[in-house]
Amino acid sequence: MTTHRKPADLRPTPETVSHPLPGTARELFDALPRLPGLRTEVIDGRLIVSPVGTPEHARVAMRLYGALLPLIEERGWDGFSGNVDVCIDGPRDPVEPDFVLAPADCPRWGERELLSSGLLMVAEVVSPGSAVDDRDRKPGLYAAGLVPVMLLVDPVASPATVTVFSEPKGGEYRTVTRVDMGDLLRLPAPLDVTLDTSALAGTTGSG
Incomplete structure (x- = not known):
């Protein structure tokens, strides 16, 4: 049976x-x-x-939310700073990004998990305890789940950087753009907006 x-x-x-x-x-x-x-x-x-992030880690995610809030309100999107599960289409693996941008009608797996292919963007904030997964594993995971844009905020790198991944195909992102934190970074479609990454400046502790 x-x-x-x-x-x-x-x-x-x-x-x-x-x-x-x-x-x-x-x-x-x-x-x-x-x-x-x-x-x-x-x-x-x-x-x-794993434990949830430190206050410094959460502060970066909230700063990203604040920087994108005008766009979220203008387009009627939903922005979530943590505490939202995402289901990766295909393997149905659950992950919890530090920030999620989704349309209001994003499809779900069950009632709790947003389906990755329906998202607009996810973001991860690197901390010492999550560096390998965030930098090396998460981009391929989100690309396989057809998330159109991934943002990697890396305040523990030297110098601190912000990287945008886009155009997912075959389990990887075909376009990757990295800037030093503090520079302007163009976030491609479906966002089509320039992010001033100085708004994200800060440090993060372990977690």
Whole structure:
């Protein structure tokens, strides 16, 4: 008999998890209870549970939200600074970007997770504990999920940088543009806006 797994918005509690134990990272993610104060993602088949970012880390994400707020309001989009799960189309892996830009009618996987192919942009803020995943793994993951634009804010690099990835195809972004933090950076379609990255200047701690 085939057992149909519940979507992520109906994750069972530990008391209701059926046996045998989940066999994949996605199934384990679905079986977990809510974990306040922790970020839970699946990256390259690994279930990763990590603390939420430091206040400095969150400040950068909020500054990005503030910088894009006029565009969000003008176009009727939704902007989320953390705490929103994204489901990568295809493998259905869940991730939690530091910032998500989406149309108001973005399709979902279940009720909780936004589908990656319906997003406008995601952004990650690099911290020492997330550097390898953010710099090396997340661009390919988001490209495979057909997120049209990824922004990588790297305040722990020397010098600090901001990189925009666009034109996803074949699991990678074909166009990559990097500037020093403080310079102007053009964010391509569907945003078509120039970001003054000096608005993001700041430092971040571990997390």
